[in-house]
Amino acid sequence: xxxxxxxxxxxxxxxxxxxxxxxxxxxxxxxxxxxxxxxxxxxxxxxxxxxxxxxxxxxxxxxxxxxxxxxxxxxxxxxxxxxxxxxxxxxxxxxxxxxxxxxxxxxxxxxxxxxxxxxxxxxxxxxxxxxxxxxxxxxxxxxxxxxxxxxxxxxxxxxxxxxxxxxxxxxxxxxxxxxxxxxxxxxxxxxxxxxxxxxxxxxxxxxxxxxxxxxxxxxxxxxxxxxxxxxxxxxxxxxxxxxxxxxxxxxxxxxxxxxxxxxxxxxxxxxxxxxxxxxxxxxxxxxxxxxxxxxxxxxxxxxxxxxxxxxxxxxxxxxxxxxxxxxxxxxxxxxxxxxxxxxxxxxxxx
Numbered sequence: 001x002x003x004x005x006x007x008x009x010x011x012x013x014x015x016x017x018x019x020x021x022x023x024x025x026x027x028x029x030x031x032x033x034x035x036x037x038x039x040x041x042x043x044x045x046x047x048x049x050x051x052x053x054x055x056x057x058x059x060x061x062x063x064x065x066x067x068x069x070x071x072x073x074x075x076x077x078x079x080x081x082x083x084x085x086x087x088x089x090x091x092x093x094x095x096x097x098x099x100x101x102x103x104x105x106x107x108x109x110x111x112x113x114x115x116x117x118x119x120x121x122x123x124x125x126x127x128x129x130x131x132x133x134x135x136x137x138x139x140x141x142x143x144x145x146x147x148x149x150x151x152x153x154x155x156x157x158x159x160x161x162x163x164x165x166x167x168x169x170x171x172x173x174x175x176x177x178x179x180x181x182x183x184x185x186x187x188x189x190x191x192x193x194x195x196x197x198x199x200x201x202x203x204x205x206x207x208x209x210x211x212x213x214x215x216x217x218x219x220x221x222x223x224x225x226x227x228x229x230x231x232x233x234x235x236x237x238x239x240x241x242x243x244x245x246x247x248x249x250x251x252x253x254x255x256x257x258x259x260x261x262x263x264x265x266x267x268x269x270x271x272x273x274x275x276x277x278x279x280x281x282x283x284x285x286x287x288x289x290x291x292x293x294x295x296x297x298x299x300x301x302x303x304x305x306x307x308x309x310x311x312x313x314x315x316x317x318x319x320x321x322x323x324x325x326x327x328x329x330x331x332x333x334x335x336x337x338x339x340x341x342x343x344x345x346x347x348x349x350x
Contacts, residue, residue: 026063092139248303288337
C-alpha cells in the first residue's frame with residue numbers, strides 16, 4: 001500500500017532522479033510514516049535534498065490532532081510559495097482542514113504511512129476510544145491492527161540489516177525498536193486473536209539480536225497484568241513507560257471519556273512499580289480542559305506530588321473542530337492555563 005502511495009506521487013510529478021524533502025509536524029506515528037516515505041523514495045533512486053530550497057518535491061506530513069500543528073503548516077505556506085518544487089500534503093487531516101489547504105498545495109494525499117539507532121514500527125492504526133478532546137478516530141479512522149507475523153518479519157529484517165550496535169546512553173548499548181499505536185493495549189492480531197499486545201511484545205523480545213524495545217502509547221484502562229509481567233521479565237523491554245493520565249480529577253476524566261478513575265490509575269502505577277521498581281515513568285496531561293476548576297486542577301497537582309513522574313508532557317487545552325469537547329465552552333483563560341502548566345512543571349522539577 002505504501003509503495004502504491006509513492007508510485008502515485010511519481011506518476012503525478014513525472015520527475016526522474018528528483019530530490020525530495022520531507023517536513024513532519026505530528027506524533028511518533030507521523031515520524032514513522034515519514035521514514036517509510038523516505039525509504040520508498042530512496043529505494044526508487046531518488047535523493048534527499050540537502051535543504052528545502054534544493055528539493056524538486058516537498059512532502060509535508062502533518063497531524064490535525066492539535067491546532068499547533070495546523071498553525072505550523074499555515075506558517076510554512078509563504079515559504080513554499082517562493083519555491084518551484086511540487087508540494088504534497090499528507091498525514092491525518094480533518095476534512096475541514098483539508099479543504100482550507102487545497103489552495104496551498106499541488107496535491108493532498110491521504111496517508112496509507114532514517115534514524116540509524118532506532119526503528120519505528122506501527123502495529124496498528126486508528127483508535128476506537130473517542131476521547132472527547134481527540135480527533136484521531138476521525139482522521140485515522142477506527143482501529144486496524146497489523147498481522148503479528150508481518151510485524152515480527154519486519155523486526156527481524158531490521159535487526160538483520162543493522163551493523164554492530166553503537167553503544168549509547170539512550171538505548172543502553174542496544175538499537176531501539178519502537179512499537180507504535182494510538183493505543184497499543186488494544187492490539188489484537190487479525191491472523192490470530194489470541195495474540196494480544198502482551199504476547200506480541202514477548203514475541204518481539206524473543207527475536208535474537210542486540211536491541212531494546214519501547215512502545216507507545218498505552219491506555220491505563222486496559223493495561224493488563226500479563227503486559228506488566230512481560231515488561232518485568234524481558235531483558236529487552238526498556239525500563240521506561242509513558243502512561244498518559246490527562247487529569248488527576250475524576251470529573252474531568254469522565255468529561256474526557258477516559259474510562260478510568262484516579263484511584264484506578266494510582267493502583268496501576270503501584271502495581272507496575274512493584275513489579276518493575278526501576279521503571280522510569282512519564283505521562284501526558286492536559287491543563288485547562290473545558291470547565292476545569294481550580295480545585296480540579298489542584299487534584300492534578302496532588303497526583304503529581306504522589307506519583308512523582310520522571311517526565312511529563314504538559315499540554316494547554318486548545319479546541320479542535322470535530323471533537324466532542326469542541327462543543328464545550330473553552331472557559332479557562334489562557335493565562336490561567338499557563339499558570340497551571342507552570343505549576344506542574346515546577347512540581348516535576350522539585
